[in-house]
Amino acid sequence: MTKPDIRALLFDVFGTVVDWRASIVGEGLAMNRRLGIDVDWEVFADRWRGMYQPAMERVRTGERPWTILDVLHRESLDTLLPEFGLDHLDEPARDRLNRVWHRLRPWPDAAAGLARMKETRVIATCSNGNVSLVVNMARFSSLPWDMVLGAEVTRHYKPQPGAYLESARMLGLAPEQCCMVAAHNSDLVAAEALGLATAFVPRPTEYGPDQDFDLVAENDYTYVATDFIDLAEQLEG
Amino acid sequence: MTKPDIRALLFDVFGTVVDWRASIVGEGLAMNRRLGIDVDWEVFADRWRGMYQPAMERVRTGERPWTILDVLHRESLDTLLPEFGLDHLDEPARDRLNRVWHRLRPWPDAAAGLARMKETRVIATCSNGNVSLVVNMARFSSLPWDMVLGAEVTRHYKPQPGAYLESARMLGLAPEQCCMVAAHNSDLVAAEALGLATAFVPRPTEYGPDQDFDLVAENDYTYVATDFIDLAEQLEG
Numbered sequence: 001m002t003k004p005d006i007r008a009l010l011f012d013v014f015g016t017v018v019d020w021r022a023s024i025v026g027e028g029l030a031m032n033r034r035l036g037i038d039v040d041w042e043v044f045a046d047r048w049r050g051m052y053q054p055a056m057e058r059v060r061t062g063e064r065p066w067t068i069l070d071v072l073h074r075e076s077l078d079t080l081l082p083e084f085g086l087d088h089l090d091e092p093a094r095d096r097l098n099r100v101w102h103r104l105r106p107w108p109d110a111a112a113g114l115a116r117m118k119e120t121r122v123i124a125t126c127s128n129g130n131v132s133l134v135v136n137m138a139r140f141s142s143l144p145w146d147m148v149l150g151a152e153v154t155r156h157y158k159p160q161p162g163a164y165l166e167s168a169r170m171l172g173l174a175p176e177q178c179c180m181v182a183a184h185n186s187d188l189v190a191a192e193a194l195g196l197a198t199a200f201v202p203r204p205t206e207y208g209p210d211q212d213f214d215l216v217a218e219n220d221y222t223y224v225a226t227d228f229i230d231l232a233e234q235l236e237g
Numbered sequence: 238m239t240k241p242d243i244r245a246l247l248f249d250v251f252g253t254v255v256d257w258r259a260s261i262v263g264e265g266l267a268m269n270r271r272l273g274i275d276v277d278w279e280v281f282a283d284r285w286r287g288m289y290q291p292a293m294e295r296v297r298t299g300e301r302p303w304t305i306l307d308v309l310h311r312e313s314l315d316t317l318l319p320e321f322g323l324d325h326l327d328e329p330a331r332d333r334l335n336r337v338w339h340r341l342r343p344w345p346d347a348a349a350g351l352a353r354m355k356e357t358r359v360i361a362t363c364s365n366g367n368v369s370l371v372v373n374m375a376r377f378s379s380l381p382w383d384m385v386l387g388a389e390v391t392r393h394y395k396p397q398p399g400a401y402l403e404s405a406r407m408l409g410l411a412p413e414q415c416c417m418v419a420a421h422n423s424d425l426v427a428a429e430a431l432g433l434a435t436a437f438v439p440r441p442t443e444y445g446p447d448q449d450f451d452l453v454a455e456n457d458y459t460y461v462a463t464d465f466i467d468l469a470e471q472l473e474g
Contacts, residue, residue, distance in 0.1 A: 070409070120373060132409030134386050135359060147372050150408060167396045170389060172307070172369030 004197045004222060006235070007230045008171050009117055010149065010164070012182035013127035013134060014204040017114075018104035027100050028226065039084050042208060045103075048084075055127060058158045066155050068130035074098045094217020096197045101129065102136035107203065111142050117145055117235060126150040126167045126180065128157050147171070159190035161178035168196070181231065190218070198230055199223035240435045241416070241459060243472070247401070248366035248388065250371060252443040254351075254380065258282050264337050276321050279445065280464035284320075288313035293365060293394045295371050303392050309392055311335045331362035338366065339373035343442065348379050350465020352369035354472060363387040363404045363417065365394050384408070396427035405433070418468065422455045429456070436460035436468055443451055 014020050021042070028041030055072040058064050077098050084130035089097070117123055124147040125134050133143050133149045156162030168178045180191035183203040192198045198221040204211055217224045225231035251257050258279070265278030292309040295301050314335050316323050326334070354360055359385040362371050362400055371385045386404035393399035405415045417428035420440040429435045435458040454461045462468035 022423055094446060122376070124372075130409075131384065131407040135361075135408065139359070146376060147368065170368040172367075173371065 004161050005070055005103050005177060006121060006179045006197055007173055008124060008179070009175045009199075010126035010167055010180050010191075010196070011114075012149075012179050012180070012184060012187050012213070013103070013125050013129055013137075013160075013218075015203055016181060016183040016201060017110045017125075018106050018137065018141065019206065020049065020104050021206065021208060023104040024100055026049070026105075027097075027103070029096055032095070037086070038126035039086065044080070047080055048073075060157050060160060068152055069128055070098065070101075071135055073101055099136075102133050104137055106141050106143060107227070109146070115144055115234050116229070116232040118146065120236065122146045122168065122171060123229070124149045124171065126158070126164060128163075130221055137164050146223070158187060161190075161194055164191050164194050164196060172182075179208040179222060183195070184214050188221055189219060194220070197222040199225060201225050201227060201231060242414060243358060243416045243434055244410050244414045245286070245359035245361060245405070245416070245417050246429075246472075247361055247363035247404055248351075248425050249395075249417070249421060250362050250366055250374070251341070252440055253376065253418060253420040253438060254347045254362075255343050255378065256440075256443065257286065257338070257341050258443065258445060259342040261285070261337055263342075263409065264334075264340070268334070272467075280319070281321055283444070284317055285310075285313055288316070289365075289468050297394050297397060305389055306365055306401075307335065307338075307367050307370055311339055338428060339370050340375055340377050343378050343380060344464070346464040346466050348381070350469050352381055353466070353469040355383065357473065359383045359408060361386045361404065361408065363395070363401060365400075379412050382454050386398055394415070395424060398427075400429050401433060416459060418462060425458055434459040436462060438462050438468060445451070 011017055024045040025041040028039060028044060034040060047211065055076055059067050077094060081089055114123055123145060125145055127134055127150040130152040131148050138145050149170060150163055151157050154166035154168065155164050165175060166178065168175050175195035176197065179197035179199050181199040181201060182188050182190055183201055183206060188200055190196040200217040200221045202215060204215050222232050225229060225234055249256055261282040262278040265276060266282060269276060282299050283461060292313055296304050314331060319325055351360055358380060362382055364371055364387040367389040368385050374380065375382050386407060387400055388394050391400050391403035393403065401417065402412060405412050412432035413434065416434035416436050417425055418436040420438055420443060425435040425437055437454040437458045440450060441452050460468060460471055462471055
């Protein structure tokens with residue numbers, strides 16, 4: 001089999017590059033100490049993330065006009081705070097908490113793996129996060145993206161085809177010259193159906209210690225790697 | 238006077254960051270040697286660049302639908318080649334020559350100045366170049382952009398307001414939190430009218446040794462700097 005001529009790597013971000021759950025829990029526990037409260041931030045993080053797909057789905061279906069993820073996150077947060085006894089948080093505190101998504105920390109192999117992959121390919125995000133979220137996160141966590149693509153610049157939330165195809169087009173590339181990298185089978189299945197190459201990198205604790213899905217590659221992807229360093233090595237090979 | 242709270246710097250690219258004229262002449266002279274031809278590449282570069290504003294104007298006015306700069310450059314190139322006795326260039330040669338805009342070289346102070354400004358502010362392009370052009374140039378010339386904004390992601394060619402305002406909005410910032418950096422008075426006048434801060438950095442040989450415009454700041458900009466290092470120092474001050 002000839003190797004695909006991959007010019008660019010498109011990365012899912014939440015879960016694939018950064019550990020959103022541990023990052024939210026970490027900031028939450030600091031809030032517990034600072035405010036003298038006792039919120040279960042693991043439950044909080046899971047509930048918040050659980051509102052993510054339904055919120056985007058209302059945009060995907062056209063039930064509401066284009067809305068960036070910062071706004072969807074904030075609406076979910078405002079719904080969630082009373083359930084955790086945090087309805088007293090004022091506007092600056094809510095805004096700061098909502099921006100925890102701009103301060104997510106990468107998995108240990110991510111930054112080094114990205115730097116290595118960047119030597120030979122364009123590395124761009126293809127995330128449902130909005131531009132400022134991904135740009136601020138990149139600066140906060142030293143992620144060396146060549147470009148932030150995905151939802152906001154294409155106005156399509158994954159897995160809508162436009163999110164992948166318009167991202168490839170903006171790089172001046174055909175779909176098959178791009179490889180979608182994700183820890184989620186559903187993301188890769190959508191990309192593969194559009195002609196992109198695919199790379200699965202499992203993040204088996206993304207949803208905590210009891211995660212029972214996305215533990216293994218469920219399809220015949222172009223690459224299956226243990227982490228970003230392994231993926232970089234396979235791409236060089 | 239209180240200093241403006243500038244969170245992001247938006248950079249014009251052609252002429253401000255990179256020396257398009259010398260870059261095109263340099264590649265052209267190499268073509269002369271390789272192909273045994275004798276084209277005057279200074280004249281060629283000026284003629285090619287001279288077709289830039291009229292080509293974008295047809296998009297700005299709506300006379301033609303949204304079209305990226307790579308395509309406009311290529312149309313201008315195809316018009317120009319016969320005038321210089323180069324109508325025999327085949328498709329790969331034309332494509333390669335057209336992509337000289339992806340391989341422009343920075344002014345000597347640009348990369349170091351950008352790296353320094355990036356320490357304290359978001360640095361993004363606000364160029365009429367399309368995404369792949371600016372991304373490929375960044376990789377070719379080691380320009381450490383946080384983000385590529387401007388024409389293609391906003392679908393507005395400068396000086397249309399949307400090119401500036403949508404770029405600021407994607408960074409999650411108000412216009413006054415952004416500073417447009419350019420070697421061109423017209424670009425800064427447009428940005429200033431929309432509420433952005435402005436920084437003029439003269440590039441007095443952008444159009445060659447006889448350049449007689451954009452030599453000095455013609456308005457009361459927020460910053461006037463001799464080069465990117467000077468601008469970085471003023472921003473830190």
